[in-house]
Amino acid sequence: MAKNTGLGKGLRALIPDEVILSADGEDLELDVEKLVFHVKTSNIRPNPEQPRKSFDRGKLEELGASIKEHGIIQPLVVKPDGKGYTIIAGERRWRAANMVGLKDVPVIVRDLPAEEVLEIALIENVQREDLNSIEEALAYEGLMGKFNLTQGEIGIRIGKSRTAVANTLRLLKLPEAIQNDVAQGRISSGHARAILIMEEPEKMTAFAKEIMEKGLSVRETEKRIKKLQIEGMVSPLQKKKVDTSAYVMEIRDALEKRFATKVNFSSHGKSGKIELSYFSLDELDRILALLGYNKDDQ
Incomplete structure (x- = not known):
C-alpha cells in the first residue's frame, strides 16, 4: 500500500494503491512529477509508439548485470494507463530489469498527451542510445x-x-x-x-x-x-x-548525434567549414568539454 503523504485527492488518483512512495513524511507539499515511486515491473507496459523496434540482447544483458549489482540509478518515466503504466522513457532499463527478475522499478509519473510521449521517446533514443x-x-x-x-x-x-x-x-x-x-x-x-x-x-x-x-x-x-x-x-x-x-551528410549526422546540437557544413571547392551551434553559455561549455577544451587550463 502507498504511504499517506497528504498528496491530495486529485494527485492520489494518478497513483494506484500498490505504488510504494520512496519519499517519507506526512502532509508534504510535493510535486508528483518530481517524486520517485517504486512500481511492480509487471504493471508497466512498453509504449507501442516507441521509435526503437530492436534491442541488442548483448547490451541488455550488460545493462541487466549492472542493474543487478547497483540497481536502477535513473528512474523510468511513465504515464498512467488503465490499471498500470506505459513507458515514456526508459524501455531499455525496464527490459533489462525484467531479464534479471527485478520485482519493481523506480519511476517518475507524468500524465502527458500522446504527442509529448512520442517526442520524449524519440528524443531519449536519438540523443542517448541512437536509433x-x-x-x-x-x-x-x-x-x-x-x-x-x-x-x-x-x-x-x-x-x-x-x-x-x-x-x-x-x-x-x-x-x-x-x-x-x-x-x-x-x-x-x-x-x-x-x-x-x-x-x-x-x-x-x-x-x-x-x-x-x-x-x-x-x-x-x-x-x-x-x-x-x-x-x-x-x-x-x-x-x-x-x-x-x-x-558529408553521413559525417554531419554523426557529429549531430555526438554533440547533440545542430551542425552545419559549408564547402568551397575542396575546402570548407564545420559550424557547431550553441544556444546558451552552459551549452557552449558542454560542447567545449566534448572537444577536450578546458578554459581553466588557459
Whole structure:
C-alpha cells in the first residue's frame, strides 16, 4: 500500500494503491512529477509508439548485470494507463530489469498527451542510445502524420536541421529490403542516400548487394554511381538528382548525434567549414568539454 503523504485527492488518483512512495513524511507539499515511486515491473507496459523496434540482447544483458549489482540509478518515466503504466522513457532499463527478475522499478509519473510521449521517446533514443536511421525516419514520419509537425518543427524539438530531418526521411523511399540492410547495419545511411538516385527498385537492390559484397565505402559508392551515369546506366534526368554530399551528410549526422546540437557544413571547392551551434553559455561549455577544451587550463 502507498504511504499517506497528504498528496491530495486529485494527485492520489494518478497513483494506484500498490505504488510504494520512496519519499517519507506526512502532509508534504510535493510535486508528483518530481517524486520517485517504486512500481511492480509487471504493471508497466512498453509504449507501442516507441521509435526503437530492436534491442541488442548483448547490451541488455550488460545493462541487466549492472542493474543487478547497483540497481536502477535513473528512474523510468511513465504515464498512467488503465490499471498500470506505459513507458515514456526508459524501455531499455525496464527490459533489462525484467531479464534479471527485478520485482519493481523506480519511476517518475507524468500524465502527458500522446504527442509529448512520442517526442520524449524519440528524443531519449536519438540523443542517448541512437536509433538506427530507418527507425529514426519512421519516428519522424509518425510525428508528421499523427501530430501534423513539419520537418522544421521536428528539427527544433530534437536539435537537428530541417535538412538533416528531410534526408533521413528520404530513406523511406528505399525498397524494404534495403531499409532492412540499413536497419541491420549492413550498409550505412550514407550508402543508402547515394543509391536513392537510381530510383528503380531492382537497380537499387542490385547496387546495395554490390556495396555489401565489395565492401564499398560511401565515397567509393558515389564514384561508382558517377561511372554508371557515364555508362548510361543512370539517365540524365536522374543525374540531376544525384546527392553528391552523401559522405558529408553521413559525417554531419554523426557529429549531430555526438554533440547533440545542430551542425552545419559549408564547402568551397575542396575546402570548407564545420559550424557547431550553441544556444546558451552552459551549452557552449558542454560542447567545449566534448572537444577536450578546458578554459581553466588557459
